[in-house]
Amino acid sequence: MLTVENLEVVYNDVVLTLKGLSLCAGQGRITALLGANGAGKSTTLKAISGLLAGEDGEITDGRILYDGTAINRLPPEKIVRLGVFQVMEGRRVFEDMSVEDNLRCGGVTRPAREFRDGVERVYGYFPRLKERRQQLAGYMSGGEQQMLAIGRALMARPRLLLLDEPSLGLAPLLVEEIFDIIRRVNSEEGVTILLVEQNARAALSVADVGFIMENGRIVLEGSCAELASNPDVQEFYLGMGGGGEKRRYRDVKHYRRRKRWLG
Structure with missing residues (x-):
């Protein structure tokens, strides 16, 4: 349903935020986009929904295909009418x-x-x-x-729902409730969901496939089962050791090995 191809986004004509980013979201599936603060996750969603211009951002290369049609030059109101709707970070209710x-x-x-x-x-x-x-x-x-x-x-x-950090600032029980509803909306309504999250554990529990972003690029992708069993994902996103055991804060704080995908 959604394909992002080699996308580059620049803010204020100088700051390169997305650097050849490519990903896809299959119809009827939940796709998780994971990464730390500043990785470019929210920028990716804003590029898809046409909201970059309001923040002095623009797509300088690549394209975004929705049902095979390029939408990266469309205004946000037309993108919404095509069935793409974004829930912004921080809720933004009236x-x-x-x-x-x-x-x-x-x-x-x-x-x-x-x-x-x-x-x-x-x-x-x-x-x-x-x-x-x-x-x-x-x-x-x-x-x-x-x-x-x-x-x-x-x-x-919406046919495609873009969710930006739905767990942000919520207590664990509420996070569980929200993610259960996300799962229901997907299964009962058939809505395709692209889910941006820092809470990797919650996102991987509901999504079908996942992409991990760092510094404006996709560095790892796969099924959520594959990502959850990946030693690097366990250590840097799930707070576990390479064998899947939970790690203490002191151990993580003093851990210095570089992530394999940065080698």
């Missing part, structure tokens, strides 16, 4: 609007007659939102705002 009005904004590209069915569908995934449907979004907890952000995206009936 704090001075009610839960239901936030959902109404998500469904603006759909016919008005679909609104009620769409809202009930979202409430089926997130019963807590139904309980708070008239509450101002700014007074909700971080977990509830994340549910609202995902629910707002579902109102657009």
